[in-house]
Each structure stands twice: as structure tokens, then as C-alpha cells.
Amino acid sequence: MSTITDKHAALSHQLKACDVRPTPQREVVLKVILDKRDHPTADEIFARVKTSMPTISLATVYNCLDALVQGGLVRSVNFERGPTRYCPNLHPHAHFHDEATGSTHDIDLPAALVGQVKAILPAGYDASSVEIIFRGKASVQPHGTN
Amino acid sequence: MSTITDKHAALSHQLKACDVRPTPQREVVLKVILDKRDHPTADEIFARVKTSMPTISLATVYNCLDALVQGGLVRSVNFERGPTRYCPNLHPHAHFHDEATGSTHDIDLPAALVGQVKAILPAGYDASSVEIIFRGKASVQPHGTN
DNA sequence: GCAGGACATTAGAATTATTCTAATTCTCAC
């Protein structure tokens, strides 16, 4: 039982399940996002992927990320003027952007609150998604991630 | 009573009240944001300002916008990968981004809901601001703005 | 009323993030 092969098979399977055609590049991109769940930018992902796949190009990283977002395997988040960041947490959650450190924390979002927030929309508005972003100062570390 | 002078005096006063040193450029930038409250980008603001002040530079528009945001006279909003947009609505409100038309609608935010949303933050998190962004389809026009 | 220092403006270059292009290569269904 090769661990490498198992991981590969698992990732490949996960991609297929989401209608994303599995390729080595997509598997590695997904893997690095899952491995270090710290909301990396495309550039950071590119750097990490290059260590195990030095021939990958930045354009491919962008393409893979788009495919993964489309397939619902990762979420993209944007803060202010900064570059897009990617997040493997698929539970409904808000983001807290720590202004002091620049780090991003996931905040669990109770289903009830999502309903209440969507309820403020007047008739005629049909929201497919809601994004809640806090900005401020955190005196705790993100739980296991960043 | 010159209308032009009155408007100028009013804008100048508004800037001073917010600790933003009044300059002709800042007044015109603020004026165009207040006149057409449609969440314009810096480029759009630049184009509008140039009609009344053809010598202004884009860098100045960015500087003025930063000053106005600092002074709390306008809010900046970011959607996905798009350019930053500016909003003169100072009441607490969420944004609805219509995916079909690309237009942005302000959604009034009840104070109670803001409290409930902030209440989901665990101890150790101190949010200075919350931004709520909906994405979806609107079958109504924004009320007077866009 | 005016000199001086701090702050604002300008044009253009530079930077950053992202997308596009066109040629090559890979994946999967048959």
C-alpha cells in the first residue's frame, strides 16, 4: 500500500466526484491547499506546488484554482485591494481579517444566522451566496490554520 | 447667493468636519460620488471629474479617494476580482452584487442584525467593521441608485 | 498681508495580480 499512490487516488477521486477532470496539476494544487489551510494566494500556492512539481506554470495554477472553485472544492476570498486567497473550508463560515498580522481566520457560521441575514433582502432579490467579512484585531491564533 | 459657491462652501465644510483638508480636487471627487450614487470605480470617477476639472490626474483621484475613505465620507467596496468601488451611503448597509448586470445595490442593515452577526465572534476577536456581500440575481432596480 | 513648512498634485514609470495567446501535450471514450 503505497501512501503516495493512495493519496493520489483519493485526490483523483475527489476531483472526479465534483466533475473536475483529474490531472496531476490539479491534484497537487488541491493537495497543497488542503495540507496547509492558511488561505494562500495564487502566488503562494504556485511556490508550494513548484517544490513537488517544478515544471508547473503560474497560468496553470490559476486555471486549476478556477476549476477547483467551479467544482466547489475550494472557496475564494477577497480582502480589500489584496490578491485573491483560497480556502479549503467548505462549511458555511465567515472570515476574520486580522489587520495587525494580515492573517485570516475562519469563523463558523450557524445556519440560523445565514437564514436571518438572507431574510433582510427585500422581495426581488435572490442571493446565491453570502459572504461575511470582519476586519479588526484578534488576540488569539486561528485554531490550527491561519 | 451663487449656487456654485454655496455648493463649494458646503463640500469644503463637510471635508473640514471630517479632518480632511479641503482642496478643489477633493471637493470635486466627493461631489461626483454624491451626485451619481452608483458605486463607481476609480476610473469612472476619474472620467466624471475630468469633465469639470480636465487637469486632474488619476493618481490624485486615488489620493482623494483614500483621504475621503480615511475621513469616513465614503466607503470602499470590493467584489471578487473586480476593481474597488466607492459608495457615499454611510448608513450601515450590505451590498448585493447582481451577477447578471454587474450592478450593485445597497441593502439596509438593521442594527439588531449587525449585533447578532458580531455575536458569532468567539472571545478574542474584536471586529472594527463587518462587510456583508450578497451575490445573485435581482429582479428589481436599485431604488434611485445603482 | 506674507514667508515658510507641511501637505497635495502631477505625469509618468513601476509594480502586482491576473488573463490571454498560440503551440504543445495530455486524458478519456471508443
Add this chain to the structure above:
DNA sequence: GTGAGAATTAGAATAATTCTAATGTCCTGC
């Protein structure tokens, strides 16, 4: 195994924003 469609690649192109350095403007203290 083959072929059609999709993915990858490197590099150029674009878009949004910031930086730089020179010049101009505002307002305080005299």
C-alpha cells in the same frame, strides 16, 4: 491504441493600483 476535446506551458498583454520626484498650494505664525 486513436482521436477529439480539454489542459498545460511560457511568455506577452492587460488592468488596477502605487510609487517617485518635481512642482504647486494651503494655512499658521508673525
